[in-house]
Amino acid sequence: MYVNFGGFVPISTVDWRGRAACTVFLRGCPARCFYCHNIAIQDGEDLRDADEIIAMIRESRMVAGAVVFSGGEPTLQGQALAHLAAAARNMGFSVGLHTNGIFPRVIEDLIDRHLVDMIALDIKTTWERYDDLLELTAADAVKRSLAACKRAKADGNLETFQAVVTLFRGREGDLLSIAQDTRGFDLVLQQGVAAGFVPLTRQELEAAAAPLGRKVRIRTREDGEVVYDPER
Numbered sequence: 388m389y390v391n392f393g394g395f396v397p398i399s400t401v402d403w404r405g406r407a408a409c410t411v412f413l414r415g416c417p418a419r420c421f422y423c424h425n426i427a428i429q430d431g432e433d434l435r436d437a438d439e440i441i442a443m444i445r446e447s448r449m450v451a452g453a454v455v456f457s458g459g460e461p462t463l464q465g466q467a468l469a470h471l472a473a474a475a476r477n478m479g480f481s482v483g484l485h486t487n488g489i490f491p492r493v494i495e496d497l498i499d500r501h502l503v504d505m506i507a508l509d510i511k512t513t514w515e516r517y518d519d520l521l522e523l524t525a526a527d528a529v530k531r532s533l534a535a536c537k538r539a540k541a542d543g544n545l546e547t548f549q550a551v552v553t554l555f556r557g558r559e560g561d562l563l564s565i566a567q568d569t570r571g572f573d574l575v576l577q578q579g580v581a582a583g584f585v586p587l588t589r590q591e592l593e594a595a596a597a598p599l600g601r602k603v604r605i606r607t608r609e610d611g612e613v614v615y616d617p618e619r
């Protein structure tokens with residue numbers, strides 16, 4: 388089996404909070420977010436035998452207890468992703484996934500086969516604005532992925548689930564509806580960074596989170612990840 392490979396980081400402490408993980412980047416993403424953090428692997432082809440990737444994961448075993456699949460969009464390569472996740476599982480790794488949620492069947496399949504322990508799902512904007520932002524029909528698919536993750540977490544079939552919102556100045560109003568859809572689950576507000584935008588500061592992100600009346604995690608380049616708790 389071949390994998391469209393995007394890169395490999397043997398040890399990372401930022402891709403799965405509290406875990407030392409290796410990270411496999413899978414190339415290709417059908418979305419076109421203007422702020423894409425990994426634009427170099429949005430497209431193109433670097434086909435590798437899955438065994439080569441599995442060997443990279445195996446070599447990380449001395450330092451990493453988990454593997455995170457990221458991208459690009461890893462669920463674009465559903466079969467290869469499941470194959471790699473199963474191999475990682477067999478080697479004793481916990482398995483994490485960073486996804487934009489536009490291929491819900493792949494996510495449901497990973498959950499059903501107990502091949503994933505952590506999912507970080509991007510919720511990019513309100514459902515009404517979703518398709519325009521990504522330049523494709525995605526809102527219903529992401530809703531379905533969100534429902535699958537919430538169900539799996541509530542049923543004990545997913546150890547960790549977090550909804551990740553990349554927030555830009557002027558879009559703070561999106562948060563209320565996203566917070567409603569993710570009530571009871573981990574919510575991460577990530578500082579949006581893109582050319583032509585002044586990034587929100589940690590204090591501004593905290594102010595945006597305040598009306599939600601709930602604990603959220605805030606990520607900025609300046610301060611890393613901190614917990615904002617309105618009751619503290």
Ligand code: SF4
Nearest residue numbers: 416418420423459487
């Ligand atoms: S979904 Fe992620 S990888 Fe795809 S374009 Fe958006 S930011 Fe880039």
